[in-house]
Amino acid sequence: MEHVAGQSLADVIAQRKPLSLGARLEIIESLCWGLAYAHRAGIVHRDIKPSNLLIGDDGILKVLDFGIAAVGGLSPADDVVVGTPSYMSPEQIRGEQVDGRSDVFSAGAVLYELLTYTKAFQGSSTAETINRVLSDAPAPLTTLLPGAYAALIPIVERSLEKDRDRRYAKAGDLGDDLRRFRLSLAPSPRTSPLSRASRSPTTGPT
Numbered sequence: 001m002e003h004v005a006g007q008s009l010a011d012v013i014a015q016r017k018p019l020s021l022g023a024r025l026e027i028i029e030s031l032c033w034g035l036a037y038a039h040r041a042g043i044v045h046r047d048i049k050p051s052n053l054l055i056g057d058d059g060i061l062k063v064l065d066f067g068i069a070a071v072g073g074l075s076p077a078d079d080v081v082v083g084t085p086s087y088m089s090p091e092q093i094r095g096e097q098v099d100g101r102s103d104v105f106s107a108g109a110v111l112y113e114l115l116t117y118t119k120a121f122q123g124s125s126t127a128e129t130i131n132r133v134l135s136d137a138p139a140p141l142t143t144l145l146p147g148a149y150a151a152l153i154p155i156v157e158r159s160l161e162k163d164r165d166r167r168y169a170k171a172g173d174l175g176d177d178l179r180r181f182r183l184s185l186a187p188s189p190r191t192s193p194l195s196r197a198s199r200s201p202t203t204g205p206t
Contacts, residue, residue: 006057009114010050016117021149025182027053028111030061032175035107038063039100039171044070046098048106049087050113070098085129086121090162093130101164104171108159111178116144120160134162152181 009027012019031053038045046069054062083092089105092098112120120138123129138160141153155177161167168174 006055006062008051009053009055009110012055013050013113013117021115022182022185024114025178027055027061027114028107029175029178029182031063031107031110032171032178034061034063035100035103035171036175038069039103042071044098044100045103045106046070046092047083047087048103048110049084050110053110085126085133086119088130088133089164090134091164093133099164100171101167101169104159104168104174105161105164107171107174108156108167111159112138112141112156115156116141118144149181149185151184155181 031048035045035048045063047065048063052064054064056062085093087106087109089098089102092102109120112118118139121129121132121136123132141156155174158166159168159174168177
């Protein structure tokens with residue numbers, strides 16, 4: 001296996017790294033391009049979460065652990081619900097057949113957490129967390145992210161739609177919207193090599 005020097009996104013969040021908004025968005029853009037590549041090959045990851053995202057010292061994002069990935073939306077044991085509750089889509093929790101939109105939901109949960117350093121869905125038990133994913137909206141970004149840009153909020157909210165038909169249809173669509181919003185920001189100094197994490201949607205996987 002490839003050895004990558006760097007740190008997981010879970011570590012970045014746990015250490016509350018002082019990243020610029022642009023750098024945070026670039027991380028999720030890069031994730032979206034990687035997911036889009038996998039989805040075009042018919043692979044749904046099903047366990048996108050910060051600990052499965054590694055940021056190399058060169059700023060390149062790596063998506064790890066395809067151990068429970070599903071081909072064509074079906075797992076080897078499609079009657080078993082697997083994943084990490086805080087990041088699982090409602091349809092995945094219900095044990096339904098999943099497609100790329102399930103990974104989009106997970107990416108949206110990671111995006112929310114990277115922006116706020118607070119999980120979108122977190123309960124005191126697994127059952128409570130699952131219930132929040134199925135029934136509750138995350139705390140409004142305006143309460144957790146002072147100065148949040150209005151145009152960013154609907155992007156995050158759409159990625160976390162509980163009805164997958166109202167969610168982004170493709171990971172690349174989420175990446176495109178994040179990129180457009182990021183490019184609309186005034187240039188700011190980069191705070192880490194993560195500024196090189198963004199990949200073009202026409203490139204290979206990260």
